[in-house]
Amino acid sequence: MTSASQALEADLTDLLERRTKIPVAPDADLFELGVVSSLFAMELVVHLESTYDIAIVGPDLVMENFRSVQAMAALVRRIQDRVGAGTGV
């Protein structure tokens, strides 16, 4: 894993642990833990957007993308790659 990916996961883990007050493993299923309400998911969307200078819109708003720290990190990387490749939706 690149250091950028590690930093991304660390940032998300930190935010989630601060808010949920439980330890959150990168692959933990946040829905099964019951810690991501739709309001918190929206907060996460805006957090990722403002921190990583991306737009999470349209088809990317599937809950699956917010199921775990890893899923969110993968989403950010996909969007960054897409923008880099000039194929944004």
Place this chain on the structure above:
Amino acid sequence: MRAPVSERPDAAAVALVDELVGDLAGTWDTSGVLPDPVLRKLGGAGLLCAQVPEVYGGPGYSSLRNGELTAHVGGRCSSLRSIQTSQGMAAWTVTRLGTERQRAAYLPRLVGGELAAVAFSEPGAGSDLSTMETRARIDGDELVLDGHKVWITGAAYADLVVVFAGYGDAGTAVMVPAGAPGVTIERVPEPLGCRAAGHANVRLDGVRVPLDSVLGGRPGQSLPLLVTIALAYGRISVAWGCAGILRACLAAATAHARGRRQFGRPLAEHQLVARHLAELFTAERVASRACADASASWDGNSPDLVTATMLAKYVSSTQAARGAATAVQVLASAGARDGHAVARAYRDAKLMEIIEGSNEMCELMLARHALSAA
């Protein structure tokens, strides 16, 4: 008391609102109808959804500036402001949930005079939208919708209805032309408040739309997330509208208390009446600060916008409901007539404690936030 110059709606926008509304809000309230040309003119000037960016032909207002415009409209006519809330929510939904192609297709229409309503609620799904029964399914290159939506603001005037529906175990938001075969729109008779806002029940019987009307290009997103994102705009808009209600009530109450004399002096010189004025002044300031704080989060794209918006909606609507009752108390018989500004405020503000997350729903969500943030 006034917003900094850069955050005020431009003078032309305010003048257009003032010219179109004039002294007609009371008449619209009693007749229950907003004239079509008023809606088309405001809509065509982009002022029903003023945050639509300039690239799509919109005014490109910030949240704060649009909020001040919303308060201005709300202070004059909550029915018109309700239309503004729905139109703005529709535009925001397209912006957030749509693809770039869909933004380019729909946003120019929404600032070009076409009107849109947004449909979540159903007979069995009010506060608990997870029980929504409206379903979407794919048939070839079309999406088919079946369901029943209730109390949809502006649906009686709308060209487009943004319909939220279940799709499999996920969800979708779809742009449905109000005139599509299978769509039936029936007005809610005699609503308690915002009487001219065109609330209607919307039936969808096998309504077919092309797949490219599905926001995001294909169905199957998270329904709670879609709804939460769409409602965030509705909430901040209602909050600013309620700040406007409080401004109108404060103006009406102070003017009356200054002019009307009882027991040999102006009402304002009776201390118990003065307290009403102090409470109204405080309510307006508190609501406006909560709204401005939330809008600052929107404009900075800060994650705080989620909670700040909930807080603004809760503070502003509860203050407006109480403040409007206070204003009626100060005006007494002078305001006790349907169509009068404070009488409208009294009925309109009460409904703002119910929509876009009732008081109780706001309290539950704020408590949940308090528990996780503290």
